[in-house]
Amino acid sequence: MNKNLIFPLFALVLLSCSSRNSSEENYSSEKDLSYEIDTVMVDPGDHFFFVKFGLSMSDVDEARKLFYNFNSEEMTMEIIDLENLNLKELRQYEKEGPNGIGGGFIMRIKVLPDESVLFYDFAGIHHVAPNGEKIETYKIEEMEWEGDELSEKQVINISSLDTKDGNYFYGQYGTQGIDSKTDGLVEVDLAEKSLRLFPSDFLAFSTDYDISFDMGGGRRVKLPEQNLVRLVKDEVVIITSAKNQLWRWDLEGDSLINHSYQSQFTSNSKKGNFPASVGENDEFRAAMKEKSKEVNFGSLIEDSKHNILWRYHKEMDRLTAGDSIIFKNVITAFDTDFEQLAESRMPDNFTISNPVFSLDGMLWQYLNIDDEVAFVRVKPTIE
Template sequence: MKKLALLLWLTLIFSCGGVSTSEKSQKVRISYSIDTVVIDSKEDFLFLKHDLSTFGISKDKRFLFNIDELGSRLEVIDLDSLILKEKIPFEREGPNGVGPEHIANFQVLDNGNFCFFNIHKITVFSPDLKKVSSHYFYPEVFENDTLPYGSEIDLMRGRINGTGSRFAGLNFIFFENEILGIALVDLEKNELKLIPTDKLDYLKELIYTTVYENGSKIHQIEGNYVDFFEDKLLLTTTAKNEVLIYDLEKDSLKSKSFHSKFTADIKKGNFKAETNSDLASRKRELEVYYGRLIFDESNGVFWRYSRESKSSNSNSPDFEYVLTAFDKDLNQVHEEKLEVDWTHVPLIKFIKDGMLYTYLNIEDELAFLRLKPTLNEN
């Protein structure tokens, strides 16, 4: 397989005209094109073990930075030319070390600084990988609010705002699988603000727990997405057609629910009846899955993928994929069932030049499926 960036599929153009229900009253038309490109890795191997779960994008969307945790290198990919530009080694130990722990999360700030997350610490580095600051998330280090006894802050799924001044993530009790609310941390003052909520209690009902003979347990849980947008904090999950909106200026939390005419609005949890964990995992995948809300600056809207299988047979799923648009105020504008035969989990990794990029692994090559939607109002 050639390692040059390839256009694998002929561009498909669709025009869909339906009227949105429980949305804006006017008619909406969506056209979209689809292609797939492969990154030219220059006969080298890219780290794809974790399906591009620890990566970041530069503010101008020119470069993608992927963490090679095993090789302790930062893979720099030019998204304009679709080639591997370089691999930059980073230190594990010493004054500029990221630490020996598992890198659970990674982010690129607006000024180009890199943020490495482990289970209890965020370390910020300059673009030349010199340490700028370290932020510890132990209960005793915070001013203002105090973490409830036995609870933690989820750094794996948390986010820092573009300026690097604030962090947000869930506050939860790990061993009880209980989400207490949202933790907001002022990284400059080391102040913690807790935002309690019971609006995520439904997630506890969707946990599948496997107990082994030695007493150890493994929990299968739903994903969640935390994002800063302007003066708001947005929290969504893979299990429900809803967004929690925290107003950073007004200190207020509200929820906004949506309705889909193509999928269920909440995961039913039928997989929990299975005694076999592998079968339960496969049946979980058949139920509705909501991806992350990603803002498209070129079109001024949020986009989100979702999917659900119309077949209950885990050996022969029949997935329907849906693309939904929301305006800046998170009003549902339109949803459209896509005429595709995909099998991958529908998760937008990032948006560049109005195209929604979804990660693919094609014969151990890094690839992206790109969908470019156009939203037109008649």
């Protein structure tokens, strides 16, 4: 099955981060951005794709034009050929034994250039070869590290760690639990089993936008902001969903470079017009809805074909008569120096969804059509 729907449409200031340096630049758009949109279906053959969690455990091999979707219930990897839009391979993994990757607690995957896969769980990272044989399991919390030392209360946030080669990882560290706090950034060298810490409270502001739900009996859950550490063009970049800015970790200078941006379509920061703490289910749902109305910034997407970085973000535009939210969805372009080039508003019926990735100069994002896998593709042009 293959269906196409086509719609042609038209920072650097010093700030204190512990004892480290930081600088900032402010940017606004100067060029015009237009785009075309289409939707393509993936032919499943006789297979039923695992869409239960919205392809949340997936990754893309851009060089080979392959999309990896992990079925955590069947422990299988669905590998989709994005050029031919069909299922290329179904790869089986083991839960236990010498090649086991755990009993279904995988929270993230990463495909490496050699086609091996990293499986992240709550205790560590499993590195598995293309043939299913396990290369290594790194139990992050149990390892003895050289270099900088964590305190007794500090841990590495495993889910935050990003890598391109499977050797050097970059992420966040801090305390855990309902009152968790990010204490800074960490570089993990798995080959040498060493840590490098960058103590900083530069992300402390984001806790102002958390929602805490007291469930009673000493149980609490928290809805936090998304603060992501990503390797972009071989630079360590920190992105927040709360503000129109990002930070680059200058590894040589051991400093932060803070880039702030201005949008002509939306607010540049969340306002926090929602309860920070609730005690009932109805209150929690209402608080989450109010929070969803405020601006939310996505991650950066590398377009290697055009050497452009893209980002989506959204904010409520208006409410319908039925109290449904209509969003302003915005696409922004940055150059490889992280300077904002252009931005454009997307159509009202456009919905931003994850995962989003770049291939052949287009931005692809997952779309569920009757529990079948489709991708919405945006082809942007900067003039």
